[in-house]
Every structure is written in C-alpha cells, then in structure tokens.
Amino acid sequence: MQSDSTGIWYFECDVSDIEAHLLNLQSRSVIYPDECEYLIKNLHKLHATSEQNTHGVVPLCHRCVTLIAKDDKVEIVINREQEKIDHVTQLPLRVSLLRQLGIWYEQDPEAITGICLVELDDFSDINDTIGHAAGDLILFEIARRLERYHGSRFKLVRLHGDEFALAVTQLDDAEDIWQVSKWICEQFEPPFMTQKGAVFLTPSIGLSLNINTGEEPVTLLESAYIALNHAKDDPLTKEKLYNPQQEHTLTRQVLLEAQLNQALTEENSLLVWYQPKQDLHNRQINGLEALIRWNHITEGLISPGEFIPLAERTGLICSITDFVVRQVAKDIPKLRMHGFTGKVSINISANDFMRANLVDSLLALLKPYNIDTSDIELEITEGAFISDFDHCILLLTALRDAGFALSIDDFGTGYSSLSYLTRLPVDTIKIDMSFVRELARCEQARQIYKGMIDICKAMHFDVLAEGVDDDAQREALAAIGCDRIQGYLLSKPLPVDKLGDFLNK
Known part of the structure; x- marks a missing residue:
C-alpha cells in the first residue's frame, strides 16, 4: 500500500481476492459505509468488466473509493479526505x-x-x-x-x-x-x-x-x-x-415575467382603467382609483391577481407604479373635461414604499404634465408598515407635506392596530371588501363594521368601503356612518374613453 501527499491511498489485489479486500475496506472506512455496501453489492459488475477488457477500465467510481480493473489485477483507490463542510453549521454541502x-x-x-x-x-x-x-x-x-x-x-x-x-x-x-x-x-x-x-x-x-x-x-x-x-x-x-402542475406554473411565471418586462416598453400592452368612488351623503362620484390592466398579445386581458404578485416578487412592481403615475398624469386633463373634480388614487406597494427616493420620484414623474399633487391620492397597503414603522411614518409625512392625499388600503386584513392607527398621517381608511360581503345578512358583521367605522370617524378619518356590489350593502353602509363606497354596484373599472360617458350620465 502506498500514499501520496493528497491523502489518497492505493493498493492492488487479485480479482479473486477482491471481496475480502472490500470487506476489509468496509470495516476501516467508517466515514463512507454506503459506498462500501454499494461496491460489494455490485461486485459481479466488476468481475464482468475486468474479464472483458484487457486494457484497463474504471467500471465503478465514487469520490472516496475507486476500483480500476487492470487485466487480472484490481487497483483500489481510497480518498481519505473529508467531504467539504460548511463552516457555519458544520454540515455537508x-x-x-x-x-x-x-x-x-x-x-x-x-x-x-x-x-x-x-x-x-x-x-x-x-x-x-x-x-x-x-x-x-x-x-x-x-x-x-x-x-x-x-x-x-x-x-x-x-x-x-x-x-x-x-x-x-x-x-x-x-x-x-x-x-x-x-x-x-x-x-x-x-x-x-x-x-x-x-x-x-x-x-x-x-x-x-x-x-x-x-x-x-x-x-x-x-x-x-x-x-x-x-x-x-x-x-x-x-x-x-x-407535482408536475407546479412546474407548468413556474414555467408560465418565468415566461410572464419576461413578457411583462417587455410590455413596459410597448404601447397598448399595459393599460390604466378607472373605478369610480361614490360619496354616500350626496351620491355623487368624487373619486377614481387607477387600476393597471395587461392586454397580453396572445391571451388578451390577464388577471391582475396573476401578474401583480409576480411583479411584486420580481421587483417589476416599481416600474409598473411609475407607468401608472405617468398615465394618470396624462389622463387627468381628459377627466377634468368631463367634469370630474375629485382625486385619482394610485396604489403604492410595499416595494415602492422601500424606495429611498419615492417622494422625489413621484414629483419628477408628475412635473412634465403640470399635474398638482393635490389631484392625487396614494393608497398604501397595511403590509407596507410591517418592516419599519418609524420609517413609514417619516415617509408618509413627507408625502403628505408634498401635497398628496393618503389612504390606507385593505384595512382590517393585515397589520391592523389602534396604536399605529393613531400615529398615521393619513386622510382615508379603506376597509377591505371581505367585511362588506357579510354586512347585509349578518348582524354580527354589521356591528363589527360599525365599530371599525366609529373608531375611524373618532380619529377624523374619512371611511371608504370597497367591494360594494348591491344596493343592500350600500344602504347598510350608509346606515352605520360609512362616508364613501367603491365597487361593481357603481361600475367595473373602465378605460378613460368609456369613463367619460359614465361621468356624463
């Protein structure tokens, strides 16, 4: 037996004696018992190979044990080096x-x-x-x-x-x-x-x-x-x-990500539609929410429920936000021509909220169109507050100082807390549609909703309910003090040209 400086050991044996040597190897190689079991179990393969090839072959090879058949001899090479170990956890890689x-x-x-x-x-x-x-x-x-x-x-x-x-x-x-x-x-x-x-x-x-x-x-x-x-x-x-369907879904997500990136540079691929908001006191339309739509070249309109989460995971959501801001700035003069005097709200994601230059970026996007910040309301989801609440307070204050109206979206579904609600410099609380669905037929839901509205009104917040689909829900909301509503009862989201007809009615 001989060794070199790398920690690799060599020795030879007759083919007829190989099993005994492998058994001996198994008793000594405590680090790699599976390799030894494997070699013994497949001994017949080694015999067959060594008998058929007189020039030398490598029939079986693993990192720590290698058998090389040479005529009637078998060279066994044992690598005694330890497998690479992660230094933090002391686990293999x-x-x-x-x-x-x-x-x-x-x-x-x-x-x-x-x-x-x-x-x-x-x-x-x-x-x-x-x-x-x-x-x-x-x-x-x-x-x-x-x-x-x-x-x-x-x-x-x-x-x-x-x-x-x-x-x-x-x-x-x-x-x-x-x-x-x-x-x-x-x-x-x-x-x-x-x-x-x-x-x-x-x-x-x-x-x-x-x-x-x-x-x-x-x-x-x-x-x-x-x-x-x-x-x-x-x-x-x-x-x-x-399951294989997951792989199909992942493949689709990869394709959609590339296509969404391309859509940001193409005309008429990404669209901004608007959904009206109604004042429950005078039943007038006093606000619009800008909503992104993707008109895919082969699939038509793709659900925002599919591509918005994808955009958030990949970071494309920030580019989408910028696109929406620019398009809203272009559309506001058209809306004013139809007599609309309210604010247009734009969704700001948690990813957007972490941008160091968010305020300056929004102002720069609006400047070429001479749109005043007082025309814009920014809707921020509750999830944006989880990571760094104090930073969020500073950013909200800066946005409000810049003239933007502020709204908390999907209130009641995430990081809801009265302690943070008292500190938020916002104008409107937008209560999630999941509460609205049970409102008209469940007294308990009505009382919960009324309690939420009473708290918000006591803090001088405007309260808007989203997802209102029928008159029964609207009347129930009006009865418990809700200020405004949004939902399919009024209208589905509309492109700006069709929105003009809706506003003129």
Missing part, C-alpha cells in the same frame, strides 16, 4: 446531497426517496436586527436540531444561506414524507435564544419524491425547489409537495 442520492438509487432503485427543502421565513430580518454573528449561531442551532432526525437512512446538508435539505430514503409510502416535514416544523417550535432575547422562526418546506420526479438526483432537488416556491407563496400552508 449540496454536492454531498447529490452524491448520496445517487448512491441510494444504485443500492435500491425501487426505494422511495424524498427531500424536504427547508427555507427560513424572513431570516434576513434576523440578520438585519440582531446581526450576522447571532444569525450564524441560530443557523448552527438549526443544524443541531435537524441532526436529531430519528430515521436510519437520511442526509442533512446546508445548501446556502438559510436553506437546508433533509433527504430520506426507504420510506414505507409516499405519505411518510409529510411526517418528516411535520417533524421538521416541530423543531422550530422552541425559540432560539440569543443575547438579545428569544427569536421565533418558521420554515417554508418544499417536498419532492422520486416516485414523482424520477431517479435523477438533480431533478429531485430541483422539484423540491419548485415546491418550495409554491409553499412560500401560499399564505395558508407553508408545506408543499411537488
């Missing part, structure tokens, strides 16, 4: 996972194997608030908790960032992967203790099984990533099992 999946398949092609791909929700906020050093300690603790998995055949690795993968094989049936996922979630129930206090984390988990994806290790991992993306997008459940 992605390449180790793919290798292990391949070994499992060679050992038992019929075995059910699955991956649980784990990503931490909002972990970047942890690094930003308590520091990267504390974040690394949390990652280390997560690794220790997940290492306690009780299965006999599993592989745990850190992929990158806040992503971990737990692969398991020899599952009894496909449903077992859900039990593994449930166990992973349970490991996140106890808080993670840091010098700055307890930190609570939740995971999103993408699951994949080889019975759905085939035997290729890379495909199994990629399928888990597809499922993970769907898990992160679902507000109701953070665990998703891969």
